Amino acid sequence: MTVMFHSTLDDPAEWVPRLQALLPGEDIRVWPDIGDPAAVDVAVVWIPPEGALASFSGLRAVQSLGAGINQLGMQSFPPQVRVARLVDRGLTGMMTEYALLAALRYARNLDAHERAQRASTWDYIMPTGVGSFTVGVMGLGVIGAATAMRLAANGFPVCGWARTPKTLDGVRCFSGEAGLTEFLGQTRILVNLLPLTPQTENILNAGLFDRLPRGAFVVNMGRGAHLVDADLLAALDSSHLAGATLDVFRPEPLPEAHPFWLHPRILMTPHVAGTGDPDSAAEVVAENIRRAKLGETLLNEVDRARGY
Amino acid sequence: MTVMFHSTLDDPAEWVPRLQALLPGEDIRVWPDIGDPAAVDVAVVWIPPEGALASFSGLRAVQSLGAGINQLGMQSFPPQVRVARLVDRGLTGMMTEYALLAALRYARNLDAHERAQRASTWDYIMPTGVGSFTVGVMGLGVIGAATAMRLAANGFPVCGWARTPKTLDGVRCFSGEAGLTEFLGQTRILVNLLPLTPQTENILNAGLFDRLPRGAFVVNMGRGAHLVDADLLAALDSSHLAGATLDVFRPEPLPEAHPFWLHPRILMTPHVAGTGDPDSAAEVVAENIRRAKLGETLLNEVDRARGY
Numbered sequence: 001m002t003v004m005f006h007s008t009l010d011d012p013a014e015w016v017p018r019l020q021a022l023l024p025g026e027d028i029r030v031w032p033d034i035g036d037p038a039a040v041d042v043a044v045v046w047i048p049p050e051g052a053l054a055s056f057s058g059l060r061a062v063q064s065l066g067a068g069i070n071q072l073g074m075q076s077f078p079p080q081v082r083v084a085r086l087v088d089r090g091l092t093g094m095m096t097e098y099a100l101l102a103a104l105r106y107a108r109n110l111d112a113h114e115r116a117q118r119a120s121t122w123d124y125i126m127p128t129g130v131g132s133f134t135v136g137v138m139g140l141g142v143i144g145a146a147t148a149m150r151l152a153a154n155g156f157p158v159c160g161w162a163r164t165p166k167t168l169d170g171v172r173c174f175s176g177e178a179g180l181t182e183f184l185g186q187t188r189i190l191v192n193l194l195p196l197t198p199q200t201e202n203i204l205n206a207g208l209f210d211r212l213p214r215g216a217f218v219v220n221m222g223r224g225a226h227l228v229d230a231d232l233l234a235a236l237d238s239s240h241l242a243g244a245t246l247d248v249f250r251p252e253p254l255p256e257a258h259p260f261w262l263h264p265r266i267l268m269t270p271h272v273a274g275t276g277d278p279d280s281a282a283e284v285v286a287e288n289i290r291r292a293k294l295g296e297t298l299l300n301e302v303d304r305a306r307g308y
Numbered sequence: 309m310t311v312m313f314h315s316t317l318d319d320p321a322e323w324v325p326r327l328q329a330l331l332p333g334e335d336i337r338v339w340p341d342i343g344d345p346a347a348v349d350v351a352v353v354w355i356p357p358e359g360a361l362a363s364f365s366g367l368r369a370v371q372s373l374g375a376g377i378n379q380l381g382m383q384s385f386p387p388q389v390r391v392a393r394l395v396d397r398g399l400t401g402m403m404t405e406y407a408l409l410a411a412l413r414y415a416r417n418l419d420a421h422e423r424a425q426r427a428s429t430w431d432y433i434m435p436t437g438v439g440s441f442t443v444g445v446m447g448l449g450v451i452g453a454a455t456a457m458r459l460a461a462n463g464f465p466v467c468g469w470a471r472t473p474k475t476l477d478g479v480r481c482f483s484g485e486a487g488l489t490e491f492l493g494q495t496r497i498l499v500n501l502l503p504l505t506p507q508t509e510n511i512l513n514a515g516l517f518d519r520l521p522r523g524a525f526v527v528n529m530g531r532g533a534h535l536v537d538a539d540l541l542a543a544l545d546s547s548h549l550a551g552a553t554l555d556v557f558r559p560e561p562l563p564e565a566h567p568f569w570l571h572p573r574i575l576m577t578p579h580v581a582g583t584g585d586p587d588s589a590a591e592v593v594a595e596n597i598r599r600a601k602l603g604e605t606l607l608n609e610v611d612r613a614r615g616y
Contacts, residue, residue: 009432093463094437100462101412108409113577114422120569122561126317127580129402154408154462155401253430261428269421272435 001293002039004056006031007046010065010276015044018282023289042292044285047071061292063285065276067091067143069302070196070223084288084298085308087142090277095143095193095221096150098273099135102219102245103151103189105267107133111243115264130155136187138203139194139222140166140173143274147193159183163199184211189219195308196223206231215242221273224250229260236265247273309601310347312364314339315354318373322586323352323593330594350600352593355379369600371593373584375399375451377610378504378531392596392606393616395450398585403451403501403529404458406581407443410527410553411459411497413575415441419551423572438463444495446511447502447530448474448481451582455501467491471507492519497527503616504531514539523550529581532558537568544573555581 003019003026005012012030019028034040037055046065053059054076061082064072074083105111107130116123133156137148140162152158152170159172161183166173174183184190190212194200204220204227212218218241220227227246235241245267246260252271260266288298302308311327311334313320320338327336342348345363354373361367362384369390372380382391413419415438424431441464445456448470460466460478467480469491474481482491492498498520502508512528512535520526526549528535535554543549553575554568560579568574596606610616 009434011434090437094435097412097438097463098416101409101416101418104405104409104412108406109580110409110575110577113580114575116578117569117576120564122578124317124578125580126319127402127583129398129585130405155405256428261425267418267422268425269418270424270430270432272417272421272433275435277437 001026001041001289002035003028003042003044003289004031004034004040005029005044006049006052007065009046010278014278015282015285018278019044019286019289022282022286026289042289044289045072048073053077060295061288061298063288063298065281067095067274068196068223069308070225074302074304079304082292082298083302083304085300085302086276086281086284087300088276088281088284090280091274092143092146094277095274096147098221098247098269099137099147099191099193099219100150100154102267103133103135103156103191104130104154105245106189106217106243107156111265111267131157133157133188134159134186135189135191136161136183137171138162138190138192140168141193141195144193147191159186180208181211184208185213187212187216189217191219192222192226194222194226196225197307201225202228204228204232206234209235209241212241214240217241217243217245219245221247224248224252229258233259233263236263241265243267245269247271309334309349309597310343311336311350311352311597312339312342312348313337313352314357314360315352315373317354318584318586323590326586326590327352327594327597330590331597334597350597352597353380356381361385368603369596369606371596371606373589375403375582376504376531377616378533382610382612387612390600390606391610391612393608393610394584394589394592395608396584396589396592398588399582400451400454402585403582404455406529406555406577407445407455407499407501407527408458408462410575411441411443411464411499412438412462413553414497414525414551415464419573419575439465441465441496442467442494443497443499444469444491445479446470446498446500448476449501449503452501455499467494488516489519492516493521495520495524497525499527500530500534502530502534504533505615509533510536512536512540514542517543517549520549522548525549525551525553527553529555532556532560537566541567541571544571549573551575553577555579 038057040056042061044063063084109125135151135156135158137144137160140160148158148160148171161174165175243265247269291298346365348364350369352371371392372394417433443459443464443466445452445468448468456466456468456479469482473483551573555577599606
C-alpha cells in the first residue's frame with residue numbers, strides 16, 4: 001500500500017512516524033515527494049493538493065484530516081473512491097471545548113464587559129449564571145451530540161435539532177423543518193455543527209435569524225457556506241441578534257476588507273475550533289488505511305450521494 | 309427580631325419577599341427606612357451604609373451578601389457581633405463558571421485571536437486543547453475547592469494551594485510557604501481565590517510572579533488588595549506573564565485613568581464573578597437570622613481573630 005499525506009495545517013513530522021509505527025511495511029509518502037502518482041492507494045489530506053488527485057489513477061480512498069469533507073472536492077473523485085471523515089475523540093473534545101467557551105462567554109456577558117473595558121467604563125451587569133441561557137445545537141452527529149451533552153453537564157439548558165429524529169439524555173431534541181421553528185424560538189445561543197450539504201448551505205440566513213428571540217447569539221462552527229454573511233450583518237446591525245462567534249468563513253483566510261473583521265459584535269477565530277490530535281487520530285486513520293487495503297467499508301465513511 | 313437589609317448590588321425587591329416568606333413574624337426593613345437604629349438585631353449587607361452600624365447598639369450579627377467579608381469594616385464592630393460570609397451554591401457555581409471561562413479563554417488562545425482580529429490578521433495557531441494547561445488554584449475553601457474540581461472535570465490538569473494541607477480528588481494539593489514554589493512552578497494559569505487577610509494582602513506580587521513559568525496567566529477573583537498592580541504591569545510588560553483576567557480591584561470602581569483599562573494583555577470585568585442568588589441564598593441568610601436570634605454560632609461564621 002502506498003499512502004500520500006498532505007496538509008497545510010497538520011504537521012507530517014507529527015503524523016508520519018505515528019502512522020508508520022501503526023502500519024509497519026506500508027509506504028507512507030509526504031507530498032510533494034510521492035514518486036509515481038499512479039501508485040498512491042490512499043490519500044490522507046485536509047485539502048488535496050491542487051489538481052493532484054486526478055493523476056492518482058489507482059486511488060482507493062481519501063481520508064479527511066477534518067471532521068468535514070466539503071473541502072475535499074469529492075465531486076471530481078471517481079465513483080469507486082471511498083471517502084472518510086475524521087471522527088477522533090481528540091477533535092471531538094476540542095470542538096465541545098470551543099462551544100463551551102463561546103457559550104460561557106455570552107452567558108457571563110463577557111462580550112459586553114469587553115466593550116465596556118475598551119471604553120474605560122465600569123458598567124456593572126448583575127450576573128445570572130448559565131441556567132437562563134438555553135443553547136440550541138444544530139446538527140446532532142458525533143460532535144453535535146457530544147457538544148450538547150457537555151453544555152448540559154456544565155449547567156446550560158440545551159435543546160438540539162437535526163434533520164432526522166434523535167434522542168439524547170437531558171437534551172430536548174427537535175427534527176426536520178416541522179421542528180425548526182419551536183427549536184429556534186427557545187434558543188438564546190445557537191451553535192451550528194451541521195454538515196455542509198446542498199440542503200444546509202445558507203441555512204443561517206435572515207429567515208432563520210428572525211425565528212430566534214431578539215438578543216440571541218449565533219456560534220458558527222460548521223462551515224462558512226452555512227452562513228449568509230450579509231444576513232448576519234443586517235441582523236446584528238438591527239440589534240435583533242446580539243452577537244456572533246465565527247470560526248469558519250467563505251473563503252478562508254477571510255479577506256482583510258471583509259466587514260466581519262472589525263465588527264464590534266463579532267468574535268472571529270481562524271478555523272481553530274477543532275483539529276485532529278495525532279496522538280488519538282493516527283489510530284483511526286491507520287485503521288482506515290487497513291480497511292482500504294482490504295476493500296472494506298471505512299470508519300466514518302461518507303455517503304457520497306447524501307454528501308456527509 | 310429586626311433585620312436591616314442594604315446593598316448597592318443586590319435588589320431588595322428580590323431579597324425581602326423571600327426572607328419575609330422564610331421568616332414570618334420577623335421585621336425586615338430596607339435601608340434607609342429602618343426606624344430606630346438601636347432596634348436592629350441583624351444587618352444583611354454587601355457594604356454597610358457609611359457610619360450606620362455605629363448607631364445599631366443592639367446589633368447581634370452581620371451577614372455578608374458576598375463570599376468575602378473584608379469590605380464590611382468589621383474591625384470597628386463590637387466584639388460580641390457575629391459575622392458570617394455568604395456560602396451559597398448559586399454563588400459558588402457562578403464563581404466556578406467564571407474561572408472555567410477565564411481558563412478556557414487562555415487555553416484556547418482566545419486572547420491572541422482577539423488581538424489578531426483587531427489587527428484584521430488571519431493568524432492560525434494550532435489548537436492544543438486544555439490538557440497541557442495546568443491550572444493552579446490558590447485558596448481551597450468552599451469556592452476554591454469547587455473551582456478546582458470543576459476545572460478538573462472539564463479536562464484541565466489542576467493543582468491547588470492553601471495555607472494548611474488539604475486533600476481533593478484529582479487535584480494535586482500543596483500547602484504553606486514550603487509548597488508554594490513547587491505549586492507555582494507547574495502552574496500555567498493561576499486562579500486566586502484566597503480570602504483577604506493581612507497575610508494574603510499583596511500576595512500576587514513580583515516575587516510570586518517570578519516563580520510562575522514564563523508565559524503564565526493570572527486570574528484574580530479574590531480581592532483587589534491581593535494584587536500589587538505595578539508588579540503585574542511590569543510582569544506583563546516584560547512578557548514574563550502573558551495575560552491577566554481581573555474581576556476585583558482597589559478601589560472599585562477602578563478609576564478611569566488606571567493603566568489596567570487599556571492594557572492589551574488585561575481582561576477586566578466589574579466584580580461580577582459571583583453574586584448571591586436570592587433563590588438559593590435567601591435560605592442560608594434566613595437560617596443565620598434564626599441562629600442570631602437564638603445566640604447560636606452562624607453558618608459560615610468568620611473567625612474574627614483569624615480574619616476569615
